[in-house]
Amino acid sequence: MEHPTADSHPMNAARFPSNRWWVAGFAWELKDKPLARTLLGHPMVLFRGPQGVAALEDRCCHKNLPLSCGSVEGPGLRCGYHGLLFDERGVCVEIPGQAYIPERARVVSYPLREVDQILWVWIGQGEPADEPPHYPVHVDPRFKFGGDSFHYKAPYQLIHDNLLDLSHVGYVHQKTIGGNPKLHMSAKFDVTSDAEVVRVTRPMPDSVPPPTYTAAWPFAGRVDRWQEVEFHVSHLVIWTGAMDAGSGDLADANRAGFHIHGFHGVTPETATTSHYFWTVATNEHPTRPGAADVLVKQVVDTFHEDKDIIEAQWANQVRFAADWRQVAIHVDGGPNRARRIMTALTAQQ
Ligand code: FES
Ligand SMILES: [Fe+2]
Structure with missing residues (x-):
């Protein structure tokens, strides 16, 4: 039987199994407002857009306001500071008052699925290897x-x-x-x-x-x-x-x-x-x-x-x-x- 040591104390180990689906919440939590949630050390904003549920890094690529301070609107999520609008893939689709949208105006997105009322987020490298389980x-x-x-x-x-x-x-x-x-x-x-x-x-x-x-x-x-x-x-x-x-x-x-x-x-x-x-x-x-x-x-x-x-x-x-x-x-x-x-x-x- 192994005994805990100072090294194995959780305060000293901030690693988690990745490349898998983790539970991010429940379907009923996503209505008309964005939801801030840190999962496996990743600060995310979850929201329900017109194409379904989505998870983005909770940081606007303009001046870093948490996107969770913004609002769900039209095709996605609008930042609450200067109004940049991001779609479910994290791509900026509107900059109010500016026609040109730089290629780099995008934020990290995480695959999020809604299965039998459970929200599952993929945290890992690349595209999901499979689909989350049914319940x-x-x-x-x-x-x-x-x-x-x-x-x-x-x-x-x-x-x-x-x-x-x-x-x-x-x-x-x-x-x-x-x-x-x-x-x-x-x-x-x-x-x-x-x-x-x-x-x-x-x-x-x-x-x-x-x-x-x-x-x-x-x-x-x-x-x-x-x-x-x-x-x-x-x-x-x-x-x-x-x-x-x-x-x-x-x-x-x-x-x-x-x-x-x-x-x-x-x-x-x-x-x-x-x-x-x-x-x-x-x-x-x-x-x-x-x-x-x-x-x-x-x-x-x-x-x-x-x-x-x-x-x-x-x-x-x-x-x-x-x-x-x-x-x-x-x-x-x-x-x-x-x-x-x-x-x-x-x-x-
Ligand atoms: S910080 Fe988001 S639009 Fe400026
Ligand atoms: Fe119990």
Whole structure:
């Protein structure tokens, strides 16, 4: 088990895996105003133009005002200082009061795609090597979902740690989705991985459903509960849920019961700050109309509980940066594999 050293402290490592799609936000964030967002250290302005969504470097090529101070207009984005107008490719198409537009009047553009309500930005060399992944849950009529974009004063690795180790649920989320903390800590889990994916599965058969679950679904009594986490470099998908104990097979992907699908885009902003783009989708029981909205509201509380813990943890790792040795325990298997993947990819940059 590797131990952190001062060298491996995130404050000293500002590299990220590039040449891939990263989550830049959600489709509903782009309406009629530009949105400033720094992703992997690149300050960008995102906007929705007539041809679709676009991402440009957030710096006018005239006098460097952030383009995010401007306005979405006509074919693109107009700078808020002297009115240069840029199209979605970052090419200046109008200089008010001047007919001649210099060839160099352009700003860097980043490929941006909108897929199933998720905005994906390509950060890397040249044109994208592929297209960003689909997220079918967002377009599946069986599920209702809600979500939000959080900003974290903590490095992305700590968010990965948290999402890949759901044993924390019993302690951090005791009041919401928790249930019995000891049960969570002692639930057997399985970790598998390949080159860039880590999977952690935790079946919790014959357990007591937590308050969030019983509010959303009419369980008869005890439940067979599951938590399945799949880590990818740019995001995680987490499938949790429960069904009446003994009513189905935990190996059946189409099992009945109450399901929660979480999408978690974790995008570094800088080496020590992060964006966390999440949605939670659930199937609503016919006898519990409105339960999905209630669940999303509860999840917001839950995610604030995580944010409080992670930001406090990071503030302390900064305070103890000179010696932040850690003792590994049995729940760290998933997080450690993800860290190894991220370390290997950043070392290649
Ligand atoms: S700084 Fe943008 S137009 Fe002058
Ligand atoms: Fe959590």
